[in-house]
Amino acid sequence: MTTHLTAPTGTRTDVAPIQRRTLRLLFATQIIGGIGVTIGISVGALLAQRIAGAAVAGLTQSAAVVGGALLAVPITRVMSGYGRRPGLVLAYLTGAVGGVLVVAAAAARSVPLLFVGMLLFGGGSAANLQARYAAVDLADPTRRGRQLSLIVWATTIGAVAAPNFAALADATTGRWGLPALAGPFAFSAVAFVLAAVVLFALLRPDPLLTARRLAAAGPPPPADADAPPSSAPTGPAGVPVAPGPATASASGGPAARPRAAGLRSAWRTVRQRPAARLAIVAVAVGHLVMIAVMAMTPVRLGEYHHDADVLRVVGIVLSLHIAGMYAFAPVVGWLTDRIGRRPVILAAAGVLLAACAVAGTAGHHTGPLSVGLVLLGLGWSGTMVAGSTLLSESVPVAERPTVQGLSDLTMGLAGAVAGAASGFVMQVAGYPVLTLLAAVAVTPLVALALRPAATGTPQTK
Structure with a gap:
């Protein structure tokens, strides 16, 4: 199109x-x-x-x-x-x-x-x-x-x-x-x-x-059946218009610059849109689980590798983890467009649960632990790509930046909390308990993703 x-x-x-x-x-x-x-x-x-x-x-x-x-x-x-x-x-x-x-x-x-x-x-x-x-x-x-x-x-x-x-x-x-x-x-x-x-x-x-000018200019050509409905509200005769101050002037001049909205406005926008809530939770939970488990994996490896070997092993395991995070992103993006945002988020949550299970039960075996870290990166990639795509199309174009800023703020703070708490959990209860708690953190995302979608389009259902 x-x-x-x-x-x-x-x-x-x-x-x-x-x-x-x-x-x-x-x-x-x-x-x-x-x-x-x-x-x-x-x-x-x-x-x-x-x-x-x-x-x-x-x-x-x-x-x-x-x-x-x-x-x-x-x-x-x-x-x-x-x-x-x-x-x-x-x-x-x-x-x-x-x-x-x-x-x-x-x-x-x-x-x-x-x-x-x-x-x-x-x-x-x-x-x-x-x-x-x-x-x-x-x-x-x-x-x-x-x-x-x-x-x-x-x-x-x-x-x-x-x-x-x-x-x-x-x-x-x-x-x-x-x-x-x-x-x-x-x-x-x-x-x-x-x-x-x-x-x-x-x-x-x-x-x-x-x-924004595109949203204010008039009706776009007919969309494919698989495309999600426009996030912009419609005016007379169904013509899309940019919301609020982003609308073009009556004289046909350029669109007025929108007033910068704050976090409170962004939160109101998200509360009104179930798809946006799912997107923000997906990105934040994926990041929280990834940081919590990944941050303590070098410490776990140090428990059963000699000092002469541990840096080499940590480098290999974390390289595999980074490959899981980024290398398959184009495939994740293709699946996001092909089967929909919500199914990919749900699948990513399942991969995160599998990652926690594999890493947590690996014991002192580097091979299974490496597999768990690859799955951890792949689950993060699914929540990041599908969640970010869903968020961008779930809010009006004039409100996208502030809502996206709220999402990145939530994601960053979730990762910071996870990184700080993971060391304490590791010291008090050990790595298997840490992975168990990380898996528990995924369950709200699964419940939210299983809720009936607000729209029946393939992208969001």
């Missing part, structure tokens, strides 16, 4: 080339941003340990996670008022400032400055997460899952490549006089600035603003 935007002059603009250009640009900047995030995070705990000791190292890593979650709110407020381009640019530049502050903290051996820098460094993660939503603003309804998953998959390239550049970055900047382990954060800052410049220069027209 080809979608056209009808301008006030009566001319028609084919949206397909704009979407292709947007996807190519987001794919490239996702790789750059992924390198920026991972090259810093890969040495973050070691740098924090040198500055403040082992007890603080884990907290600084959590600071980056919490920072990314909290920054999603102001970033999506900017997107709501001005479009995806300035929001993504702001996020990457915030991450770059954070990288510079971490370098300064390493030079001054300042713990408070390190925490502030890591909080702001989370802007890079926030930008990478928000990019997946920009990929579906103009997507054909029957291809939303695949196009969103393509941007998720692009993260794999940066995540796999970046750790291999950490030593080179540290050696290079060491010759410039920077402290040890600060160099990767300097390179992160450069990568974030590069991604911001590319998006600022080339992400035109803005996909979100174009989608």
Whole structure:
């Protein structure tokens, strides 16, 4: 299905080339941003340990996670008022400032400055997460899952490549006089600035603003039977209009810039839409279970591997886990479009339960534990891709950014809580109990996904 935007002059603009250009640009900047995030995070705990000791190292890593979650709110407020381009640019530049502050903290051996820098460094993660939503603003309804998953998959390239550049970055900047382990954060800052410049220069027209004009311009061509109904309300004769202040002016001029909505407004929107609630719960639960089990897996491996072997084994197991998270994202996206958002979410919940069962009963056997971690990554991928796709099409276009920001905030805080609680559970009760509690956390998602859908379309049923 080809979608056209009808301008006030009566001319028609084919949206397909704009979407292709947007996807190519987001794919490239996702790789750059992924390198920026991972090259810093890969040495973050070691740098924090040198500055403040082992007890603080884990907290600084959590600071980056919490920072990314909290920054999603102001970033999506900017997107709501001005479009995806300035929001993504702001996020990457915030991450770059954070990288510079971490370098300064390493030079001054300042713990408070390190925490502030890591909080702001989370802007890079926030930008990478928000990019997946920009990929579906103009997507054909029957291809939303695949196009969103393509941007998720692009993260794999940066995540796999970046750790291999950490030593080179540290050696290079060491010759410039920077402290040890600060160099990767300097390179992160450069990568974030590069991604911001590319998006600022080339992400035109803005996909979100174009989608709003499309919603306000008039009736689109007939949709396929499998496409979900338009999320925009209809005016006289069933003509779709953008809700609220995003509606085009009566004189036929450009759409008015919508007022930036807050979290309270986003929560009201989600409460009114069962599909949006399911989407947010799916993304948050998938992230919570993944972080809780993954964070303590290296500790579990350390219980029965010698010090000489444990780092090698941990590297292999976590690499398999990351492959499960990202490598199969295009397949998950295809299934999301093919069989529907809700069935994929339900299947992903089942995979998460299987992952907890396999990992929790693996005992001191690395093979089954590795299988459990692959399944854990695959379940996360299903909830992320299908949940994010369902969320984007479940709310009016004018309200998408703030609702998406609420989702990323919820996801980030759920992951931070899971990471903090998993260490306590591991120490008190052990790894099998941790996986059991993670499985219990999946049950509300299963119950919500099994509720009758509000719409009978294949995508959401």
